[in-house]
Amino acid sequence: MYSNIELFTMIAIIVLLTKPLGTYMYNIFEYKPMRSDKIFLPVENFIYKITGINPEEEMDWKKYALTFLLVNMVMMIITYFILRVQQFLPLNPTGAKNMESSLAFNTVISFMTNTNLQHYAGEDGITFLSQMIVIVFLMFTSAASGLVTAAAIMRGLSKKTTNLGNFYADFVRITVRLLLPISMLATLILVWQGVPQTFAGKVVVDTLEGGKQTIITGPVAVLESIKHLGTNGGGFFGANSSHPFENPTWLTNMIEMLLMMLLPTSLIYTYGLMINNKKHALVLYISLFVIFILLAVGAVYAENHPGVAYSKLHIYGKPYGNYEGKEVRFGVSQSPLFATVTTAFTTGSVDSMHDSYTPLGGAVPLILMMLNTIFGGDGAGLQNIIMYTILTVFLTGLMVGRTPEYLGRKIETKEIKLIALAILVHPFLILFSSALTVMLKVGASSVTNPLYHGLTQVLYEFSSAAANNGSEFAGFIGNTVFMNIMTGLVMFFGRYITIILMLAVAGSMAEKIPAPPSPGTFRTDNAIFGAIFIAVVLIVGALTFFPAVILGPISEFLSMT
Amino acid sequence: MGEEIKRTIKFTLVFMVLLGLVYPFVMTGIANLLFPYQAKGSIIKVDGKPVGSELIGQKFTDPRWFMGRPSAVDYDATSSGGTNYALSNPKFHEELEKNIEEFLKKNPGVKRSEIPADIVTSSGSGLDPHISPKAAYLQVKRVAKVNGLPEEVVKKLVDKNIEGRFLGLFGEPRVNVLKLNLSLLEEIKKHKK
Numbered sequence: 065m066y067s068n069i070e071l072f073t074m075i076a077i078i079v080l081l082t083k084p085l086g087t088y089m090y091n092i093f094e095y096k097p098m099r100s101d102k103i104f105l106p107v108e109n110f111i112y113k114i115t116g117i118n119p120e121e122e123m124d125w126k127k128y129a130l131t132f133l134l135v136n137m138v139m140m141i142i143t144y145f146i147l148r149v150q151q152f153l154p155l156n157p158t159g160a161k162n163m164e165s166s167l168a169f170n171t172v173i174s175f176m177t178n179t180n181l182q183h184y185a186g187e188d189g190i191t192f193l194s195q196m197i198v199i200v201f202l203m204f205t206s207a208a209s210g211l212v213t214a215a216a217i218m219r220g221l222s223k224k225t226t227n228l229g230n231f232y233a234d235f236v237r238i239t240v241r242l243l244l245p246i247s248m249l250a251t252l253i254l255v256w257q258g259v260p261q262t263f264a265g266k267v268v269v270d271t272l273e274g275g276k277q278t279i280i281t282g283p284v285a286v287l288e289s290i291k292h293l294g295t296n297g298g299g300f301f302g303a304n305s306s307h308p309f310e311n312p313t314w315l316t317n318m319i320e321m322l323l324m325m326l327l328p329t330s331l332i333y334t335y336g337l338m339i340n341n342k343k344h345a346l347v348l349y350i351s352l353f354v355i356f357i358l359l360a361v362g363a364v365y366a367e368n369h370p371g372v373a374y375s376k377l378h379i380y381g382k383p384y385g386n387y388e389g390k391e392v393r394f395g396v397s398q399s400p401l402f403a404t405v406t407t408a409f410t411t412g413s414v415d416s417m418h419d420s421y422t423p424l425g426g427a428v429p430l431i432l433m434m435l436n437t438i439f440g441g442d443g444a445g446l447q448n449i450i451m452y453t454i455l456t457v458f459l460t461g462l463m464v465g466r467t468p469e470y471l472g473r474k475i476e477t478k479e480i481k482l483i484a485l486a487i488l489v490h491p492f493l494i495l496f497s498s499a500l501t502v503m504l505k506v507g508a509s510s511v512t513n514p515l516y517h518g519l520t521q522v523l524y525e526f527s528s529a530a531a532n533n534g535s536e537f538a539g540f541i542g543n544t545v546f547m548n549i550m551t552g553l554v555m556f557f558g559r560y561i562t563i564i565l566m567l568a569v570a571g572s573m574a575e576k577i578p579a580p581p582s583p584g585t586f587r588t589d590n591a592i593f594g595a596i597f598i599a600v601v602l603i604v605g606a607l608t609f610f611p612a613v614i615l616g617p618i619s620e621f622l623s624m625t
Numbered sequence: 626m627g628e629e630i631k632r633t634i635k636f637t638l639v640f641m642v643l644l645g646l647v648y649p650f651v652m653t654g655i656a657n658l659l660f661p662y663q664a665k666g667s668i669i670k671v672d673g674k675p676v677g678s679e680l681i682g683q684k685f686t687d688p689r690w691f692m693g694r695p696s697a698v699d700y701d702a703t704s705s706g707g708t709n710y711a712l713s714n715p716k717f718h719e720e721l722e723k724n725i726e727e728f729l730k731k732n733p734g735v736k737r738s739e740i741p742a743d744i745v746t747s748s749g750s751g752l753d754p755h756i757s758p759k760a761a762y763l764q765v766k767r768v769a770k771v772n773g774l775p776e777e778v779v780k781k782l783v784d785k786n787i788e789g790r791f792l793g794l795f796g797e798p799r800v801n802v803l804k805l806n807l808s809l810l811e812e813i814k815k816h817k818k
Contacts, residue, residue: 066790066794066795066797069794069795070794070795073795111639111643114635114639115632115635115636115639116632116635117632117636134629134630134633135633135636135637138630138633138634138636138637139637142634142637142638142641158703185704185705187703187704187705188703188704196645196646196649197641197645197646198645200644200645200648200649201640201641201644201645204640204644205640205644232636239640239644244644244648247648248648248652251652251656252652252655252656252659252660255656255659255660255663255664256659256660256663257663258663258667258679258680259663260663260664260665260666260667261652261653261656261657261664262653262657262664262665262666263653264665264666266703267665267666267668267675267678268675269668269675269676269677269678270674270675270676271676271677271683271684272676272677272683272685272690272803272806272807272810273683273684273685273686273687273690275684277677277681277683277684277700277701277702278701278702278703279666279668279677279678279681279702279703280702280703281665281666283649283653285652285656285664286648286649286652286653301705301750302704302705302706303705303706303707303749303750303751303752306705306707306748306749306750307705307750307752308680308681308682308750308752308753308754309666309680309681312667312680313796314791314795314796314797315791315795315796318795370712373712373713373717373718374742376718377718377721377722377725378737378738379725379737379738379740379741379742379745380738380739380740380741380742380759381741381742384742385742386712386742387742387743387746388707388708388710388712388717388721388746388747389707389708389709389746389747389748389749390746390748390749391748391749391750391753391755392694392743392748392753392755392756392757392797392799393753393755393796393797393799394797395797398796398797399749414749415749416749417706417707417708417709417749419707419709419710419711420707420708420709420710420711420712420717421712422712423712423713512709513709513710513711513713513714514711514713514714514715515713516713517711517713517714537709538706538707538709539708539709539710539711620711620713623713624712624713
């Protein structure tokens with residue numbers, strides 16, 4: 065019951081914030097005059113001046129995609145070298161060593177692609193300086209990259225122009241006006257609740273029993289806020305948001321969930337404003353929340369009813385809650401709620417260990433990453449939603465027997481080829497790399513739990529990488545050269561192929577002459593469309609992944625009854 | 626293209642300085658000004674000496690103390706993590722059986738059917754500072770006996786240390802083990818006088 069109260073309180077807060085924040089993002093992307101210009105314009109102009117950027121320069125989809133790729137590449141290369149020499153740089157109170165090359169390769173791709181899969185432990189694998197100029201830096205820039213490419217795609221779908229905007233200017237504006245101010249506020253709230261923000265490093269205390277305990281503190285709060293706002297998910301510590309310093313109270317747990325949900329939901333409203341069809345956006349918004357709520361309730365139920373694994377122990381509990389890998393302050397209900405949010409909104413932070421979830425409780429985050437479109441991460445999520453929307457329109461067009469139209473433009477062979485490719489990349493990356501890993505000894509040796517659950521560990525790792533999520537079944541041994549390279553490539557292709565294909569779709573749609581809707585046009589702003597949209601998301605997801613899910617979590621579930 | 630790359634490098638470095646240095650340092654300053662105790666890790670001091678962090682679980686093995694949950698990292702706060710055993714893993718069952726046996730041995734008089742799941746399972750962080758109220762009450766008898774305190778007094782300590790649901794709705798009822806043991810320590814000192 066308590067988890068339902070929490071779930072619906074959060075949804076209520078999000079719904080209240082969606083309109084103001086969605087409008088604010090619309091104003092940022094559309095370069096509308098704002099009252100806050102007085103504060104922000106000088107900062108932005110200063111950045112334009114010292115970097116030599118001309119914010120007025122127009123970019124077509126190719127130029128926009130190329131600039132996006134180039135900026136991300138340069139950021140990865142520079143941060144790669146920082147990780148490789150980090151022990152020679154200042155601010156290293158925990159004595160971290162230079163990162164090994166395959167691990168550094170994996171880490172920079174992971175954080176630049178908004179994935180945040182971590183094959184190092186925060187406590188001893190990375191210096192405080194790297195936590196800031198590599199991790200926090202990439203958390204901001206990857207979120208900004210996702211949001212601005214989404215903005216470019218929205219422009220392509222809503223305007224008759226070849227100009228999709230200016231990547232640099234979009235990037236500067238979204239960082240300065242949106243990401244930084246919200247992060248600053250969130251940082252202070254988190255510190256108030258107990259998240260450390262200090263450079264002291266280690267604190268040694270004399271325990272009550274007469275021993276010593278060394279406690280690692282650090283600049284945790286600045287990382288923690290953008291980690292969730294930017295739907296990044298990488299932890300300061302190995303245990304991520306289950307660590308009391310990252311997530312000390314029920315309130316921080318809720319704030320972290322709200323931060324994850326904030327931008328992907330509001331962006332759908334922004335989309336409605338951009339395409340001048342708020343009802344269509346509302347239909348998408350409600351449809352996604354329906355799937356989200358169903359899965360959240362399912363996950364909470366599963367963790368509260370772990371069945372024979374606990375009942376055969378004959379301990380207290382009616383019903384037994386699965387407390388393994390969970391924190392008392394979050395309990396067996398708020399934990400799976402967090403797991404649902406973190407995978408729906410493609411963040412990847414965890415407040416409990418998903419590896420120790422019940423088979424079906426663990427299947428919920430897995431399925432959400434396989435669907436990869438239930439809101440999704442900042443910007444990238446909306447791109448996937450648009451992808452599935454166009455597919456839905458196409459399928460209904462086939463059913464009615466007319467050329468499908470979306471937003472007054474015809475969807476033709478070229479767009480549908482690009483969309484089909486974008487949809488297929490995701491299952492291909494997950495299933496192909498999982499199959500390869502299971503077959504090869506060098507890959508299979510990373511598995512640490514037996515039988516079906518072992519397969520689920522592999523599926524989870526690659527679903528997380530391909531969806532740019534970043535959560536893990538943490539028992540899985542990620543830090544091997546093989547896994548670092550495999551997941552590194554999966555994250556890279558999972559991110560860039562999709563975004564570039566979607567930019568291409570937007571570029572192609574932008575060139576078409578809009579036609580006013582006729583009575584025969586299939587409407588996208590009513591409940592029927594919502595229902596078909598949900599069906600398409602579930603069917604496409606189910607058809608591609610069902611066999612794998614049967615072999616993993618469902619077989620494990622059946623073997624335990 | 627060369628010009629473009631140069632511009633991109635400049636762009637990267639400017640944001641690296643802004644987001645990776647200026648922003649964290651400014652926030653550290655503000656945070657320490659407003660919340661100096663929390664910003665430094667919520668370190669509890671007794672007679673001026675740090676004895677632990679309010680938020681980080683501590684290891685208690687001596688029967689005179691209330692004990693926390695089993696930990697996969699043995700409450701070593703230079704690392705963190707859970708066991709990551711699947712429920713279908715035979716090791717999970719072995720581990721829990723072992724933890725249950727141990728708890729029963731340490732707390733004579735407690736029945737197996739009274740043990741709540743949290744006190745025999747490992748937390749996600751390995752540093753969980755809390756246990757459930759039920760897990761605390763089950764230890765009252767032993768703690769009282771070892772310390773030579775009346776059971777009623779020890780039970781009251783637990784009562785006092787229970788943190789309930791906020792507004793009766795949010796969060797989980799819990800007891801902070803370190804804080805409970807600190808109030809126990811005070812009670813022992815008071816009793817000696």
